[in-house]
Structures are given as structure tokens and as C-alpha cells.
Amino acid sequence: xxxxxxxxxxxxxxxxxxxxxxxxxxxxxxxxxxxxxxxxxxxxxxxxxxxxxxxxxxxxxxxxxxxxxxxxxxxxxxxxxxxxxxxxxxxxxxxxxxxxxxxxxxxxxxxxxxxxxxxxxxxxxxxxxxxxxxxxxxxxxxxxxxxxxxxxxxxxxxxxxxxxxxxxxxxxxxxxxxxxxxxxxxxxxxxxxxxxxxxxxxxxxxxxxxxxxxxxxxxxxxxxxxxxxxxxxxxxxxxxxxxxxxxxxxxxxxxxxxxxx
Amino acid sequence: xxxxxxxxxxxxxxxxxxxxxxxxxxxxxxxxxxxxxxxxxxxxxxxxxxxxxxxxxxxxxxxxxxxxxxxxxxxxxxxxxxxxxxxxxxxxxxxxxxxxxxxxxxxxxxxxxxxxxxxxxxxxxxxxxxxxxxxxxxxxxxxxxxxxxxxxxxxxxxxxxxxxxxxxxxxxxxxxxxxxxxxxxxxxxxxxxxxxxxxxxxxxxxxxxxxxxxxxxxxxxxxxxxxxxxxxxxxxxxxxxxxxxxxxxxxxxxxxxxxxx
Amino acid sequence: xxxxxxxxxxxxxxxxxxxxxxxxxxxxxxxxxxxxxxxxxxxxxxxxxxxxxxxxxxxxxxxxxxxxxxxxxxxxxxxxxxxxxxxxxxxxxxxxxxxxxxxxxxxxxxxxxxxxxxxxxxxxxxxxxxxxxxxxxxxxxxxxxxxxxxxxxxxxxxxxxxxxxxxxxxxxxxxxxxxxxxxxxxxxxxxxxxxxxxxxxxxxxxxxxxxxxxxxxxxxxxxxxxxxxxxxxxxxxxxxxxxxxxxxxxxxxxxxxxxxx
Numbered sequence: 001x002x003x004x005x006x007x008x009x010x011x012x013x014x015x016x017x018x019x020x021x022x023x024x025x026x027x028x029x030x031x032x033x034x035x036x037x038x039x040x041x042x043x044x045x046x047x048x049x050x051x052x053x054x055x056x057x058x059x060x061x062x063x064x065x066x067x068x069x070x071x072x073x074x075x076x077x078x079x080x081x082x083x084x085x086x087x088x089x090x091x092x093x094x095x096x097x098x099x100x101x102x103x104x105x106x107x108x109x110x111x112x113x114x115x116x117x118x119x120x121x122x123x124x125x126x127x128x129x130x131x132x133x134x135x136x137x138x139x140x141x142x143x144x145x146x147x148x149x150x151x152x153x154x155x156x157x158x159x160x161x162x163x164x165x166x167x168x169x170x171x172x173x174x175x176x177x178x179x180x181x182x183x184x185x186x187x188x189x190x191x192x193x194x195x196x197x198x199x200x201x202x203x204x205x206x207x208x209x210x211x212x213x214x215x216x217x218x219x220x221x222x223x224x225x226x227x228x229x230x231x232x233x234x235x236x237x238x239x240x241x242x243x244x245x246x247x248x249x250x251x252x253x254x255x256x257x258x259x260x261x
Numbered sequence: 262x263x264x265x266x267x268x269x270x271x272x273x274x275x276x277x278x279x280x281x282x283x284x285x286x287x288x289x290x291x292x293x294x295x296x297x298x299x300x301x302x303x304x305x306x307x308x309x310x311x312x313x314x315x316x317x318x319x320x321x322x323x324x325x326x327x328x329x330x331x332x333x334x335x336x337x338x339x340x341x342x343x344x345x346x347x348x349x350x351x352x353x354x355x356x357x358x359x360x361x362x363x364x365x366x367x368x369x370x371x372x373x374x375x376x377x378x379x380x381x382x383x384x385x386x387x388x389x390x391x392x393x394x395x396x397x398x399x400x401x402x403x404x405x406x407x408x409x410x411x412x413x414x415x416x417x418x419x420x421x422x423x424x425x426x427x428x429x430x431x432x433x434x435x436x437x438x439x440x441x442x443x444x445x446x447x448x449x450x451x452x453x454x455x456x457x458x459x460x461x462x463x464x465x466x467x468x469x470x471x472x473x474x475x476x477x478x479x480x481x482x483x484x485x486x487x488x489x490x491x492x493x494x495x496x497x498x499x500x501x502x503x504x505x506x507x508x509x510x511x512x513x514x515x516x517x518x519x520x521x522x
Numbered sequence: 523x524x525x526x527x528x529x530x531x532x533x534x535x536x537x538x539x540x541x542x543x544x545x546x547x548x549x550x551x552x553x554x555x556x557x558x559x560x561x562x563x564x565x566x567x568x569x570x571x572x573x574x575x576x577x578x579x580x581x582x583x584x585x586x587x588x589x590x591x592x593x594x595x596x597x598x599x600x601x602x603x604x605x606x607x608x609x610x611x612x613x614x615x616x617x618x619x620x621x622x623x624x625x626x627x628x629x630x631x632x633x634x635x636x637x638x639x640x641x642x643x644x645x646x647x648x649x650x651x652x653x654x655x656x657x658x659x660x661x662x663x664x665x666x667x668x669x670x671x672x673x674x675x676x677x678x679x680x681x682x683x684x685x686x687x688x689x690x691x692x693x694x695x696x697x698x699x700x701x702x703x704x705x706x707x708x709x710x711x712x713x714x715x716x717x718x719x720x721x722x723x724x725x726x727x728x729x730x731x732x733x734x735x736x737x738x739x740x741x742x743x744x745x746x747x748x749x750x751x752x753x754x755x756x757x758x759x760x761x762x763x764x765x766x767x768x769x770x771x772x773x774x775x776x777x778x779x780x781x782x783x
Contacts, residue, residue: 001282005272009704011527011554011568018575021523021551028551029282029289032272037705038760046272053279053387065760068735121734123750126575182270183298212382213329228384238299238326262543266533290543290550293533307533314540314648443531444559473643474590489645499560499587 001057002137005031005047006125007038008062015123016060016130023134029054031061038065040090042179042249044161045187048093049229052101056080058141060125060133063090068121073113073128074158075136075150079106082141084113084133086124089161110158111150166190171258177251178231184240185233188253192226195257202256203234203245214238224255262318263398266292266308267386268299269323276384277321277391284395290315292322299326301351303440303510305422306448309354310490313362317341319402321386321394324351329382334374334389335419336397336411340367343402345374345394347385350422371419372411427451432519438512439492445501446494449514453487456518463517464495464506475499485516523579524659527553527569528647529560530584537645538582538652545656551576553583560587562612564701564771566683567709570615571751574623578602580663582647582655585612590643595635595650596680597658597672601628604663606635606655608646611683632680633672688712693780699773700753706762707755710775714748717779724778725756725767736760746777 002020006013013033020026031050036042043063051059056079064071064086072087078098085091099108119127136144144150166175166189175190195201198210201224208222217223219238222245227233232255235241242248263281267274274294281287292311297303304324312320317340325332325347333348339359346352360369380388397405405411427436427450436451456462459471462485469483478484480499483506488494493516496502503509524542528535535555542548553572558564565585573581578601586593586608594609600620607613621630641649658666666672688697688711697712717723720732723746730744739745741760744767749755754777757763764770 003275005275010556011572012704014525014527014551014553014572015575017551017553018572018577022575022577029275029278031275031278034271050272050275050279053276053283055279055283066737069737120750122736122747126750182273214383215327215330225383228381228387264536266536290536290539292536292539295532311533311536311540314537314544316540316544443534475644476588476591486644489642489648 024138110155285399546660
């Protein structure tokens with residue numbers, strides 16, 4: 001199995017699929033090709049939330065604002081999974097999650113992918129990452145180290161990318177918006193447990209009820225809930241939370257839980 | 262084979278795919294993940310028009326404005342097909358169509374799906390429906406009754422959803438817009454046969470020629486035609502019918518066929 | 523393997539998939555279903571750039587503004603590939619590319635597809651092209667001539683469609699915009715080699731640096747580069763080239779390379 005994720009829109013992913021299927025007989029599964037464009041941090045959130053749900057596979061992930069620069073192309077093995085990506089931090093959160101989810105002590109190893117000529121300077125998805133993912137799939141993840149395309153490197157020397165940890169100031173949890181989803185739901189980095197027992201809270205001063213399902217408020221009304229990823233979300237029933245709360249990815253989200261409930 | 266249809270946009274369907282492929286080795290086929298959002302009636306139209314074209318399969322269908330409420334999760338077997346969905350009527354039109362299309366007397370049975378903890382309150386696609394679809398696929402549709410996740414229920418006790426039947430008032434067929442497609446074509450519930458022999462008709466008083474192909478009118482001009490689903494459509498050659506006729510899903514569409522032609 | 527490409531948006535491609543999978547057990551791969559709508563020339567560009575990357579397969583390609591008129595439905599074999607499409611030129615550029623890419627003298631043959639009743643007048647993707655593609659896939663491309671659906675025709679009698687060749691006027695290359703991609707990158711018909719050694723050029727009088735990667739200019743700034751297809755592209759770092767250069771598909775793109783650099 002080989003999954004694909006990118007911010008390439010359409011029809012560029014088809015070029016990657018053609019390259020892969022010309023080299024290996026794989027079941028292809030699209031994760032998404034409209035990951036947050038040129039935003040490795042937001043894209044890394046979605047990879048962390050989706051890839052660990054899959055059985056062992058090769059995962060081709062490309063959100064690559066630095067394409068054509070000297071940023072490295074890397075592959076990382078975590079147990080029976082292998083991931084291929086630009087070295088911009090995109091992989092680090094999902095690699096940590098995969099390692100945490102695996103019983104025992106899974107083999108983890110990082111490799112630099114050789115960029116062979118003639119690679120285009122603008123479409124390494126087709127010219128570098130897809131061939132590498134196909135090569136790893138064809139060979140088998142457990143034999144990744146034998147690939148002539150790959151040279152061992154230190155994972156700790158790869159670019160890291162960590163989501164911020166919220167801090168607490170009295171009855172305010174000082175958080176941040178990680179991503180806004182396709183529905184306009186605003187996903188923060190504040191763990192859902194912070195809302196345990198809270199019936200009403202504020203986000204940057206804007207009050208909303210804390211509920212467990214959208215329909216507990218009228219259509220068009222704001223709500224706070226613990227989303228499917230386990231974090232506090234700022235949403236609107238049948239509407240867009242990002243617009244109602246005035247929030248975008250990267251914004252501060254100070255959540256006040258001290259109000260009388 | 263396992264098909265997937267939802268209004269989840271992106272990248273949430275990937276979570277369902279990961280859950281499924283972790284549990285069963287299925288050929289996945291996406292029907293659509295941009296079904297009319299939170300609109301089970303319009304979505305049910307598309308399911309009825311597409312799912313019966315497939316060979317026997319498990320069909321995972323989620324348009325679920327009531328997620329997290331006490332609406333049931335259900336599975337329905339129709340012959341060699343099985344369908345999994347929230348109990349909001351979404352499945353009923355396609356179940357009727359599948360039963361009609363099947364020779365003889367196909368076995369039809371409905372089941373309630375157990376909602377196991379810890380299911381999120383907002384993403385039953387990942388936590389309830391995908392596991393159930395995978396379980397049915399892995400077991401085989403003919404052995405669906407053996408699944409420990411499922412309890413038999415009466416199909417007639419499930420929420421029903423029927424498309425309205427047009428009525429006739431003299432030379433006016435009083436219909437309704439079922440859905441507007443991605444091109445802006447307005448699909449009514451009026452059977453195409455009503456336009457047989459008619460060369461010009463009106464929709465809510467707006468006149469347009471009745472033609473069999475779009476190019477019979479100039480680009481930008483309105484037309485009426487019998488669409489690929491067999492219903493009267495209000496369209497525009499190289500344009501959007503919904504804008505030109507001022508129609509949206511659920512609107513009345515009174516089609517006058519009495520004009521001199 | 524059977525690839526699908528269309529301008530059908532959603533959920534119409536699912537109808538084609540159902541028809542195909544009811545008739546043949548194929549690995550389906552979506553190329554794109556948002557090819558430039560009703561624009562066979564722009565769509566033909568994308569087919570030419572993607573399909574040749576695939577291993578031998580049946581390729582179902584439908585961008586069909588003439589659906590329901592008397593335009594023919596055709597199938598073309600090129601070596602171990604077969605392509606199915608309306609006879610509007612859509613296939614000709616990719617057929618030439620496949621023939622050029624194949625060693626030796628691949629068998630090339632064209633066929634007219636019988637349009638059987640009852641085919642809808644508006645959805646030949648479902649009613650004509652998908653069944654033909656499934657039939658060819660099931661039979662095998664090397665036995666395409668045995669299909670009862672197909673009658674041999676002369677490929678040269680099919681509608682052709684050629685991309686214009688740029689002309690040179692002194693230090694100006696008189697080109698044209700072939701397509702604008704999903705990112706807003708403007709892809710011209712001017713071969714990248716024309717920019718060899720050039721450090722700054724103009725497009726219709728608008729100057730921009732010639733660079734090999736986007737990040738050589740500041741975010742929001744214009745640039746010219748040789749894109750992944752080998753043609754000159756007019757782009758913006760982290761922005762839309764079509765807006766910054768005021769260019770759309772079909773526009774003239776006169777590229778001046780005579781400035782002091």
C-alpha cells in the first residue's frame with residue numbers, strides 16, 4: 001500500500017501516480033491533495049491525524065515551499081511504515097506519533113534521498129519523491145536500507161517542527177489555532193480535558209457554550225467542543241467557526257474557563 | 262469492494278480509509294466526498310443515482326447533521342449489497358432502487374450498529390461507520406447477521422425520506438427541484454416523459470426551448486432537457502441553470518407545457 | 523489498469539466507475555475530474571503531460587462539449603495503451619506523445635465506438651465511453667480489434683488538435699498561454715531552452731527575472747522559470763502568476779529576451 005498526500009491540487013498528483021505505478025504494483029490511497037498550501041506546519045497536523053490510522057504502508061507526503069532549494073529530500077522508517085518527504089519538518093509530528101503508537105521499540109531510521117539529474121527544479125513530487133516512494137515500496141520497508149537511492153542520516157539532524165504547547169495563566173489557557181478545517185472548524189492546541197466540567201468559556205474574550213454536539217446550540221450559533229482530534233474546537237452549528245470567532249491558523253486562542261457556569 | 266460517500270470534504274475521508282484498511286483488505290472506491298453538505302435529502306438523490314451502478318459491495322455513506330445526538334447508526338442489506346449510514350433517511354431511496362433493480366426477491370434486512378465507547382461525538386464516520394463497514398466487508402455481506410456489532414431492527418422503523426411526486430394542474434406539472442449539480446444544472450422531480458412532444462415550456466413562468474442536447478441553443482441561453490437521470494432539467498448551454506432560472510434545491514418548479522409550439 | 527479523466531466535477535465520475543466495475547475487474551486510477559471544463563485543448567495538454575507517465579492501461583478521457591451531437595466516439599490504440607474519448611481532438615496530442623515515447627513502431631489503430639440505444643443525450647461518459655473502456659479492458663488492449671463495439675477508422679480522419687508553435691521576431695518569441703494551472707502558474711508554449719542564459723525577460727512588456735526556483739524572488743514577486751513540463755512559465759512566488767501577469771489560457775505571450783541582463 002502506498003498513500004499520497006500533497007498540496008498539489010490537480011492534476012499534478014496524477015503525474016506522481018503514473019511514475020509510481022510504472023515502477024511498482026501498489027494499491028494507491030489518496031490521503032488528500034489539498035493539504036494547506038505551502039504550509040508544512042498545518043499539513044503536518046493532518047498527516048499526524050490520518051497516517052497512523054493506516055496499516056503499514058509507504059507514505060508519500062509533499063508540501064514543499066522550498067522545492068528546488070538545497071533543502072534535503074528524506075525518507076524515514078518507523079517500524080513497518082516508511083515516509084518520504086522534503087526535509088522541512090512535515091514528517092516529524094507523524095513520526096513521533098507512529099513511534100508512540102507502536103508497541104515495543106520500533107526500528108526508526110532516516111535517510112537522505114539522492115536527487116538525480118535531470119530532476120526539474122519545480123516538481124520534485126514527480127521527479128524525486130514519487131520515484132523514491134516507489135523504490136521503497138517495491139523493495140519492501142524492511143529492506144529500505146539496501147536502496148541505492150538512500151543514504152543514512154541522523155533523524156535528529158532533520159528539520160523539526162513541533163506544535164506549541166499551551167500555557168496556563170490563572171483561569172486562562174493560552175493556546176493557539178493549529179488549523180482550520182474544510183468546514184471552518186477552528187482546531188486549537190488546547191487539550192479537550194481543559195474543558196472538563198466547564199459549561200461556558202471564552203476564546204479571546206468571545207463567550208460560547210461548551211457542548212458535546214453541534215446541535216446543542218441553534219443553527220448559526222457559536223459553540224466550543226472537544227473535536228475528534230481531542231483538542232478544543234471553536235465551531236458554529238451549520239456555519240463557519242473561523243468567521244464567527246475571527247480566527248485563522250497560527251492565531252492566539254486564549255481560552256478563559258473561569259466564568260460562572 | 263467498498264465504496265465511500267460523504268460530505269466530509271478533505272482530509273477527513275482519509276481517516277475513514279485508514280480505519281477500514283487497517284481492518285479489511287478492500288478495494289476502495291470514492292463515490293464523492295462533497296455530497297450536499299448536511300443535506301441528507303439531496304445526498305440521497307446522488308446515492309440512488311450512483312450506487313446501483315456498482316457491482317455488489319459494501320457502501321459507506323455518511324451525511325450526518327445529527328452526529329452525536331441519539332439518532333441511530335444503521336446497516337441495511339439488499340441482496341449482495343450492504344449499506345452503512347446514519348438513520349436519517351439517507352439510505353431509503355437507494356435501498357428501494359436496489360430492491361427494484363434486483364431480480365426476484367432479494368433478502369433485505371436492517372440492523373442497528375452498536376456505538377462503542379470511546380466514540381467521538383463529532384466524527385462517527387471514523388469511529389462508528391467505518392469500523393462497521395469494514396467488519397461487514399471482512400465478514401461478507403451474506404454473513405452480515407452474524408456480526409456482533411449489529412442488532413436486527415425493522416427497516417420500516419428506520420427514518421424514511423421520499424422525494425416528492427409532482428402533481429398535475431391542467432397544463433402545469435407542479436414539481437420541485439431535487440438537486441443542483443456541480444455544473445449548475447437544475448434537476449427536478451418531473452419525469453422526462455412529461456416533455457414528450459413539447460417544444461417549448463415554462464418553468465415558474467420563465468420560457469425555454471425543450472431540446473435534446475445543450476448545443477441546440479446558443480451559449481448562455483436557457484434550455485429544458487431530459488437529463489441523464491430521466492428527469493426534466495433546467496440548464497444553460499455553457500452556463501449555470503441555477504442562476505439563469507433562479508432555482509435552488511427544494512424550490513417549487515412549476516412546468517407549463519401548454520404553450521403553442 | 524484503467525485511468526479516468528474528465529471535467530465532470532462530482533459526483534458524475536462515480537457513475538462511470540460503477541459502470542466499469544460492473545463489467546470488468548480493474549484497478550481504477552483517477553487522473554483528474556476537474557480538467558478545464560468544456561475546453562478540449564487545455565484538457566489535451568494535461569492528458570499529454572500525465573498519461574504517458576503511466577504503465578500500459580486503458581485511459582477513459584471525457585471532455586465533451588459536443589455530447590449528444592453527431593461528433594463520433596472513438597478509441598485509439600497506441601502500443602499497449604488504449605484511449606477512449608469523444609472525437610474532438612482531445613486525444614491527438616497524447617497519442618502523438620505516446621507514439622514518440624514508444625521504442626520501435628508501436629501498433630496504432632483508431633476505432634469508432636458504436637453508440638447504442640438507449641444512450642442518454644447528455645451523459646455519454648456513463649452510457650458510451652465507460653462501457654467501451656470497460657469492454658477494452660476486459661478483452662485486453664492487444665485484442666481491441668475483436669470488440670463488436672468498435673469499427674476501424676482512419677486516425678487521420680479524426681479531429682486533430684495541435685498546440686501552436688511559437689515564432690521568433692528578432693529578440694521576441696511570440697508564444698501563447700497553453701493553460702493556467704491550479705496554482706495560477708501560467709504555462710506557455712515557449713520551450714524552456716529559449717531562456718537559456720537569459721537572466722531577465724519581458725512577457726507582453728512586463729519584466730521579470732528568469733530564475734530556476736521560486737524562492738529566488740521575494741514572496742509576491744513575479745518570476746519566469748522553466749516549468750516541470752519544459753515550457754516557460756510566468757509565475758509568482760507564493761502568489762498567482764495569472765493575476766500578476768494578466769494572462770489566461772489562449773492569450774498571446776510575447777517573450778522578450780533581448781534586455782541587458
